Amino acid sequence: MxxxxxxxxxxxxxxxxxxxxxxxxxxxxxxxxxxxxxxxxxxxxxxxxxEYRSLSPKKWLYLIAYLPRFFYEMAKANFDVAYRIITGKIKPGIVKLSPGLKNNLSITILANSITLTPGTLSVDVDEAGNLYVHWINVKPEFFEEKDIKCKCRYVCSTFPDWARRIGE
Amino acid sequence: MMWELIYVLLGIGIFFNLLASVGLLRFPDVYTRLHAGTKCTTFGSIFVALAVMAYGLWKWYDGDEAMISLAIHAFFALIAILLTNPTGAHAIARAAYRSGVKPAKAVIDELGGEKND
Amino acid sequence: MNPFMIALVLLSISILIAMIRAILGPTIPDRVVGLDTVNTLVIASMLVFGAATKEVIYIDVAIVYALLSYITTVLIAKYLEGGKI
Incomplete structure (x- = not known):
């Protein structure tokens, strides 16, 4: 009803x-x-x-607070991709991320955010919530980092935290 | 004054849209082409829609009452683009990977070898 | 001259360039990417055309076109994956 x-x-x-x-x-x-x-x-x-939990007003406020930050990252992404189109300097690869999100809504928000931000594109997701991300310019520091949270930071800055606040 | 704002918004939008189609020609494989073909067109279309909205609101403010609907409808078109574009890109990327297209010139592929369904 | 008409000409040029990728291929996903880009560019040019002629009906068409082209893209992707439609 x-x-x-x-x-x-x-x-x-x-x-x-x-x-x-x-x-x-x-x-x-x-x-x-x-x-x-x-x-x-x-x-x-x-x-x-x-699922009535996502109706709480706090989550909507978080979503509104998230949008300016997201738009800033998106603008940065576009100048990065524009630079790569003009110069042709690319170093692509598919990397695995474990953001540790549980429900479908937060994973959807994170995957869509990744697709629209700096040189990254989500390719696949498995049952455990691991994301496989195509990265246009793989940084060597990414492989030396052991901590999972810091690994995510190279690819998608603080988006997992925002997705958790909005979706869970 | 308003014409200059519309010129700037349209200029940014057209620049990114042109860049997207050039990138589509220049990049070597499907995944990198998706980077150009979805991110740049989404960003460019946002600015094109903003230009149309600014034009509609300006004409409405000048006294042409029917022009407000131009701005409202352009806003809904913008929301439709924003919701559908990244999801479509994700669907194409996943389908490309599962149909066996490997990323060209890749330095690493952590998805390979784990998927065979 | 109306700036929206100039923008429309430039958008048509970028649609033509994206069409080249859709024709050349070489694989089917490449063509789908070209088609998806053409769809988004067509939506943008419909918005611009609506502003140039001051007709709201073109923008209504653009909204419906956006939703339908999304369904087309997802269907082709599903077909490429080998699942049932």
């Missing part, structure tokens, strides 16, 4: 944003919006994953 109400309200807000054209909404637009939102909400309730 909670999923149904939440999805209906979200769909209705998106409908209002889509049909807004400068002036106030007409009544027939609002009626059609309510009907379609209820249909979409009823379908969502059947397929949704019922």
């Amino acid at each position: 909670l999923v149904f109400i939440g999805a209906t309200i979200l769909c209705f807000i998106i409908w209002l944003l889509f049909t807004f054209n400068g002036s106030i909404w007409q009544w027939d637009e609002i009626t059609a919006g309510i009907v379609f939102s209820i249909i979409a909400g009823a379908i969502t309730e059947k397929v949704a994953i019922k």
Whole structure:
């Protein structure tokens, strides 16, 4: 029931944003919006994953705090890739990371963040939560480092901590 | 003043989009091409969408009321790009690895030898 | 001249360059990467075209195109992996 109400309200807000054209909404637009939102909400309730822990407001605040930091890393990544496209200096390889995350949401957030940041692209993930990352410029320091946490820091800075705060 | 902002945003966007397609030609194998083909186009498209949003908001502020919908719809298109692009790249990379494409010029491959399903 | 039209011309050039990679190959994943890049560039040029002509309908098409092209990419990837679609 909670999923149904939440999805209906979200769909209705998106409908209002889509049909807004400068002036106030007409009544027939609002009626059609309510009907379609209820249909979409009823379908969502059947397929949704019922996990209410991710609804807590603290996690949403963490997500908002994460976005500027993420965008900064992404801008850095793009200048790095631009430099490599122009000069052609690459040293690719696939490395294994063990960030120690447990649930699916946090692993998804981490994998998507890795794909959009400095020269790294997630290729595969196994059942134990180990990520296999294609790295465009493998640093030799990475192999000398023994500590798993420090190993992650070379590839994806502090993203595992953020993913844990948002997802778990 | 607003035209200069739009010029700068469009310029950055077009520069990265052009660079992405050049990188697609220059890089030696699938994985490095994915680096160019997804990161640079995502970043470039963000700036293109920001330029369109700035244009819509500016025209709306100047009195053309219907132009606000241009900005809102461009924002939703931006969210669609941001959500779908990295996931698609991840799917292609995984499919490429499982269909047997090895990374060219690789210095290390820690995934190799462990996967054979 | 409208700057959005100039941007549209430059985006079309980059679509053509990405098309070369989709045609040349050499492996199937290479072509898929080229196709994916072309899709994203087409979405960006639809946004620019909508702003140039001041028509919102092109941006609506761009949203639907983004979601459909994502489904296409994931389906081709699934097919390459050898799983059932």
